[in-house]
Amino acid sequence: MDALTTSFLISFGVIFVAELGDKSQLMALTFATRYRAMPVLIGITVATAVVHAVSVGLGFGLGAALPTEWITLIAAIAFLGFAGWTLRGDVLTENERQKAQRAKRSAIIAVTIAFFLAELGDKTMLATITLATQHGWFGTWLGSTVGMVVADAIAIVIGQQLGKRLPEKAVRYGASALFAIFGVWLLVEAITQLV
Template sequence: MLVSFALSSVAIFVAELGDKSQLLAMTFATRYRAWQVLVGITVATVLVHALSVALGFGIGSALPNGWVELCAGVAFLGFALWTLRGDELDDSGNAAASGRGVRAALLAVTVAFMLAELGDKTMLATVTLATRHDWLGTWLGSTLGMVAADALAIVAGLLLARRLSSRAVRYGAASLFAVFGGWMIISSLPSIG
């Protein structure tokens, strides 16, 4: 199990470097609190990598990746519109919405990361590792590697947010979501058509 854990941690950490999920983590870090982004990423990663390990361990690669990527692309376009709309609250509304805001942030980050990771190279790498190595070590290691790589991206996002205006951050984040959404939709078409 320790070999599976170590191998999966390193492999997924390296595979995640420069991936769209890291850019997504950076984007969310400019919009939400770092702990909300990290918790959302962790929940999504635990779930997606559990699915990946189950696929690799039991039934192989059976997800219709083209359709999953198409749905994820449409969702990302929705995130772009939501980001452009913004979440403006005055001081009286901040207290009433703080609980709802935390839940909404966690839900947005978790759903976006789950959609981004379904059919992604890190998911496929985890499926592959699970076909040859201990499932528990692979699951825990791949989760740790992914969360560690995305934690680096959160730090980068926080540094960017300090240097840019909120308007630039909002338009930049919306643009990234739109680009990722369009890219996912276009890349899914050959496999569903």
């Protein structure tokens, strides 16, 4: 498998899992109860592409500046942190829910702005930065963007068809376990490189 495909698949998988049960996925579900699916999906895609481009730029710059073994150790610690963050869960505050429901402008603009702001400093942004320190920038950007859009598309379909959330507890435990596995794997790799 070439480097582009590898970075795409790893980034897609990690960000897809990170987005399950995330605050922005809950926002997608909320927007889907108010607007048609396509404008919501377009808004999510635009915001995600921009935020993840910035994330990849930051990660790629860090990757060039730091030794590989330390990047791997930092990535391991970050993924273990993501596991804890995911296990703790994310909730949409009442204020955020009201903003999503009150948006009077174009659905695409409202969703783009809401998602852009929600993703700044979010675990998916931090995970994308981490991934970009070790993988090619284009594959990481494309994989992380597509992974998030697909996860949010699932929320849109569910929001429009069922009007309910995914079973939050099961998703949270599963995603947390996957982050922990990635974290332990990277930790073992980092220790091996440092010794």
